[in-house]
Amino acid sequence: MEITEGFDNGKNVPFVRLDGVRHFDAARTFTCGQCFRFDDGGDGIYYGTAFGKAIGVSYTDGVLTVYNSTAREYDALWNKFLGLDEDYDIINNDISEHFRPYGDTIDKAVSTGDGIRILRQDTWEALCSFIISQNNNIPRIKKIIAALSQGLGNEINAFGRTFYTFPTPESLINIGIDGIAAYRTGFRAKYIYDAACRYSAGEIDVKELSGMKDAEVCEKLMSISGVGPKVASCVMLYGMHRTASFPIDVWIKRVIAKYYPDGLDIEKLGNYAGIAQQYLFYYERSVSV
């Protein structure tokens, strides 16, 4: 994979260009439901923020471009954030092997969703975002998160517009439950507050949790009020890159009922079960439109 660095005079930002990238699709990656803060700028580039910086990402015919990034930043941050350090040939094959007893649905799902990369998002952002997602619809989830970020985050100016960092736990604790509810979070306000307190207190510490098994981490997350099995597994998959974690939401319940009426032994789907889940989720949503 060849990496070159350049400067885009039109956008007035440095960029990094990677040639020969396979298994990447910007639209699928950013709209598959794993993240809520990246949007198509109308120019085929997905813009958003992560880790306090704003970037744009585009991909066409093997060429992936990360705008507003130097090569150094790419190596330090975006390579892992975008999941480009992983070999999706290996991952897709592993998934295919583990789903062998269950028919060819997974093969259709993989080919439909190929190019989705599981992002390595910030743990706190994933935790807070998926608490907000419960019993909620995607347009409103995005709206709430955008409003919280605009109200509590820091400004980032790039591409001639203003982005905002994700609110810190402390900034949410500062405004309290009523303050959080003022952002139209509804009954989730107290959950967000509890999560912020626990996170801020160091109870959900990435380094400390890194040595623990999925089941233990899951239990720890579920001790937060407002975090159940679904939210916990989303946080593990999207915010901790525990790719065996298999979130079961209403869509996946439908998938199981429809394609796997005899059930799926989720414990035996391998280390990339969560990525398989993402393919199945994307597949079912795309066929049901």
Next chain:
DNA sequence: GCTCAGGCAGGCT
């Protein structure tokens, strides 16, 4: 208007 959304807690049996 009115249903329902990428769940969860709390209260039942």
Next chain:
DNA sequence: AGCCTGCCTGAG
């Protein structure tokens, strides 16, 4: 251990 039911709010 497994069912119910209510829940803020606003998109569709």
